[in-house]
Amino acid sequence: MRRTPPPYDDKWAIARLREVWEWAVATNRHFVAYLLGMAILAFELDTGDRKFKPSQPRATDMAEHLAQTKNK
């Protein structure tokens, strides 16, 4: 059976993310924009060899933020 490779790759994914990032900036959804910006950066840093490690403080930061939002 012939397999057609999917039309998606890192470039495609980053381009789509960028579109949403631009929308988030334009609509003043700045927190979303930062998260998307970080996602784009993660794509750029992740070479696919499983060596990408998100920094620990930021992960804790987000956990704290989610905990605070839950408590509200």
Add this chain to the structure above:
Amino acid sequence: MVQLIVGATNPTCRVLLAKMFRHRYEIFVKEKGWDIKSYNGLEFDQYDTPETIYVVDVDGDGNVAASTRMVYTDQPFMLADIFSHMFECEIPRNRECWELTRGAMSKHLRRSGHYGRIQCALLEAALLFGVNKACGLFSVELLMSKIRFGLDAKPLGQPQMIDGEPHVAAGFPLNGEMLERTRALFKLKGPVIEHIHTMPAQRKAAA
């Protein structure tokens, strides 16, 4: 006690300026290990000019606890000169927008009231000088926490790695509403700036 200083060469507060440059050396060169110029234990650069404005928080013993530097964006400023690639929009260049750099705070004081005082002093200074926007290069981690504190920051570009840490250019408003919100957040009741050191020429003009 927060003091506002106009001018890196202000002759009326040479001692305080020297203390601030020494404090910056301690923080940025010794503690953070930044590869920047320093001179005999003082850290200053081409953006410390007679037009640069500083807010400096001094502790009870007369030592600098925290400081930050504001540069008018119609003058040469670091973001435009060195980090222009971090912008994906027009670089601000006007008298109503400051660039914030060299935010320095002693390590042992980072959970003390000095941080809140410096933030309020910055907003008070902006109202005083008719400045309504600020921009700067921040670590994403710091900016995220500032947004959680209520800062209405807008990214001006994509985050990029600098010294192994993601940084992003951001801009945010400086206005009375922000000042009220920041005062409430840090439980400050009134103005924090206690002394303003203008440059002698400005004082003469004001008189």
